[in-house]
Amino acid sequence: MAISEGLAIGALARRTGLADSAIRYYEAQGLITPWRNAGGQRRYQRADIRRLSFVMIAQQFGLTLPEIREVLSGLPGNRTPTPKDWTDISKGLRARLDQRIDTLTRLRDNLDGCIGCGCLSLPKCALYNPDDRAKSHGSGPRYLMGDAPDA
């Protein structure tokens, strides 16, 4: 084993706690880009441990993989990211988090008075305010009030 040939996928998996299959999947999604050794196996840089850790954290914050790829694209491509590079791209996460917290707080504060009242079925109710895109998954469009006629 030549010195510093990079990490094999299993090693990276053990370092991050992710499954091999998840790491390959992230590659398919453009989140990480290993090179191949002579035999065609994937090899990773040690900096990729941090990259995947960042992915995991961003997921906990509710970002989708395309969004995370977006954020990661803010890292320098030509060199190993520095701590400052990481904190820089984290600013965007911070902003998103702040917004989600605000939204949830607003929702919470409206909940008690709103559920029991007639507005529960009205588009004007603050709880229907569609600017909360914490909206998780499920595919097709699923319009959240707003055009709903009367009630």
Next chain:
Amino acid sequence: MAISEGLAIGALARRTGLADSAIRYYEAQGLITPWRNAGGQRRYQRADIRRLSFVMIAQQFGLTLPEIREVLSGLPGNRTPTPKDWTDISKGLRARLDQRIDTLTRLRDNLDGCIGCGCLSLPKCALYNPDDRAKSHGSGPRYLMGDAPDA
């Protein structure tokens, strides 16, 4: 049209902003229980508008459909729910929301100092604290650090 035969699915759909198919799906999941008219078509009570509105709100708060069914089971079965009935079952939502807000806030407060530092790849980092079950979906186990060796 006899007076007060209940709402047809299309009417309920227009009132709530949901698709017909979604309403049928919710029925299959036990969230709503219409009766059938002579011709076999579904008929809904007007109180079901509120019931579905509640479902939509609870979803925004991140509850799964089984969880929502659970919560809705707290409503009286024998009569149309009163405003108080609704605020009562909303208490549980309120508690969940409080917890999510706390978690996000904690995460946010750790973010800045954490991303850039070495701990990003360490199990002890607060950002890896697995007690955040805001963890959305994806099937199999996907252990979030915690057993990860060193890094």
Next chain:
DNA sequence: GTAATTTCTAAACCTAACTTTAGGTCAAGG
């Protein structure tokens, strides 16, 4: 040099929350 591990790819499978499709029935208007 051979056996045991890893890794490789492609394709199928999984869950949640729905939507779409296909083929038929019910209801309301003229």
Next chain:
DNA sequence: CCTTGACCTAAAGTTAGGTTTAGAAATTAC
């Protein structure tokens, strides 16, 4: 009566984020 629109069911398709499986090739261990 007839047509149009609303409804019905069952089954298959969709998206996100992965996992599982199968069979083959590369590495590592002894």
